[in-house]
Amino acid sequence: MEYRYRCIECGKTYSITPNLMLCPVCSQRKKNDEPLVGILEVQYVTQDKSFSYNDLCPVEKEFFPKIPVGDTPLWEPENLRKKINMPNLFIKDDSVNPTGSFKDRASYLVAAFAIKHNIYDITLASTGNAGSSMAGIGAAAGLNITLFLPKDAPPAKIVQALQYGARVIPVEGNYDAAYSLSLQYSKLDGSLNRNTAYNPMTIEGKKTVSFEIFKQLKKAPDYIFVPTGDGCILSGVYKGFKDLVRYGFTDKIPIIYCVQAEKSNAISNAFKTGKFQKIFSKTIADSISVDVPGSGYHALKQLKKYSGRCITVEDREILKSQKQLSETAGLFTEPAGAAAFAGFLKVKENLEKSASIVILCTGSGLKDTASAQKIIQYPGYAIKNIDELKEFEEKN
Numbered sequence: 001m002e003y004r005y006r007c008i009e010c011g012k013t014y015s016i017t018p019n020l021m022l023c024p025v026c027s028q029r030k031k032n033d034e035p036l037v038g039i040l041e042v043q044y045v046t047q048d049k050s051f052s053y054n055d056l057c058p059v060e061k062e063f064f065p066k067i068p069v070g071d072t073p074l075w076e077p078e079n080l081r082k083k084i085n086m087p088n089l090f091i092k093d094d095s096v097n098p099t100g101s102f103k104d105r106a107s108y109l110v111a112a113f114a115i116k117h118n119i120y121d122i123t124l125a126s127t128g129n130a131g132s133s134m135a136g137i138g139a140a141a142g143l144n145i146t147l148f149l150p151k152d153a154p155p156a157k158i159v160q161a162l163q164y165g166a167r168v169i170p171v172e173g174n175y176d177a178a179y180s181l182s183l184q185y186s187k188l189d190g191s192l193n194r195n196t197a198y199n200p201m202t203i204e205g206k207k208t209v210s211f212e213i214f215k216q217l218k219k220a221p222d223y224i225f226v227p228t229g230d231g232c233i234l235s236g237v238y239k240g241f242k243d244l245v246r247y248g249f250t251d252k253i254p255i256i257y258c259v260q261a262e263k264s265n266a267i268s269n270a271f272k273t274g275k276f277q278k279i280f281s282k283t284i285a286d287s288i289s290v291d292v293p294g295s296g297y298h299a300l301k302q303l304k305k306y307s308g309r310c311i312t313v314e315d316r317e318i319l320k321s322q323k324q325l326s327e328t329a330g331l332f333t334e335p336a337g338a339a340a341f342a343g344f345l346k347v348k349e350n351l352e353k354s355a356s357i358v359i360l361c362t363g364s365g366l367k368d369t370a371s372a373q374k375i376i377q378y379p380g381y382a383i384k385n386i387d388e389l390k391e392f393e394e395k396n
């Protein structure tokens with residue numbers, strides 16, 4: 001199996017090297033406050049017909065660190081299915097990845113790629129999960145990680161990254177500010193930049209979720225709900241199914257629902273108007289809070305080409321859905337993951353009852369308990385003996 005990069009805009013192909021991130025020609029056209037132009041996708045070239053889709057990977061097995069990423073469970077939430085009368089609803093639970101989020105899929109491939117090329121320093125910007133993920137996977141691989149992230153990121157994600165031994169640099173400002181600083185830094189110190197969508201290995205790593213869903217269902221589902229910020233997971237989901245189609249494993253690309261927060265809706269907005277406008281994102285779902293989505297153009301193009309759809313959900317709906325999923329399925333997902341479920345609840349009346357539907361739950365609820373606490377009654381009173389139980393019930 002041979003592999004190379006192919007520019008998604010002009011189609012020119014390049015050999016894969018650690019210094020090449022974007023198409024050198026097309027990326028020149030990018031203006032300020034605009035999504036990336038000239039994203040490179042990995043393309044495989046083979047004469048051999050007898051390979052498995054798992055061979056569609058640009059780094060050989062021996063370079064991957066020994067840490068169990070991916071192969072996450074596809075839940076069949078029986079109680080929830082009955083309650084909402086959707087018998088073929090599935091939840092892909094990526095919170096069981098080693099660092100508790102979907103981001104491990106990208107970090108895993110980036111780590112392997114770095115090791116293959118004898119690179120031991122990795123830099124990135126993150127809203128929280130990509131950083132704690134790269135820190136954890138990097139620790140397993142013996143890599144040095146420098147992480148720029150908004151100083152308001154959920155504390156659990158910062159603690160996680162520090163536990164794993166990363167160098168954590170809080171940034172005054174949002175993810176977009178951290179993104180720009182991380183690029184400046186990696187240019188100065190020569191480390192490998194893992195920024196989402198910018199480093200082609202991020203989309204390529206994330207595509208493995210589609211391979212797994214295909215294997216677990218023994219077919220491509222009808223719908224997949226994807227919580228979306230930068231649009232890199234969405235592009236990864238498409239890349240997986242595009243590979244499956246291109247190399248003859250299926251002929252179906254599922255209908256993808258791009259779910260965004262109402263106030264972090266750059267891609268949904270561009271889907272309607274055809275243009276990316278500068279927004280000032282604000283949502284409780286920190287993992288999908290992005291002003292300028294890195295993979296925006298790429299995501300948009302694919303949504304249009306493969307009949308994808310965009311929906312937005314309010315923070316209130318996200319918190320309600322998070323609670324509903326916790327108490328009907330036993331799955332406590334972080335607000336971004338809950339956003340995908342909220343999006344599904346919003347459109348479920350329009351979906352065929354028999355449709356096979358997959359909700360991507362991308363991160364663990366334990367990563368941001370402060371948000372989850374907003375919709376529950378946290379006990380503010382402790383009892384000393386059993387007689388006080390009645391009083392306790394009254395006070396709570």
Ligand SMILES: *Cc1c(COP(=O)(O)O)cnc(C)c1O
Nearest residue numbers: 129229230231232233336362363
């Ligand atoms: C990063 C992230 C997302 C969004 O992925 P994008 O590639 O930015 O669209 C969704 N959920 C969780 C938990 C994440 O960490």
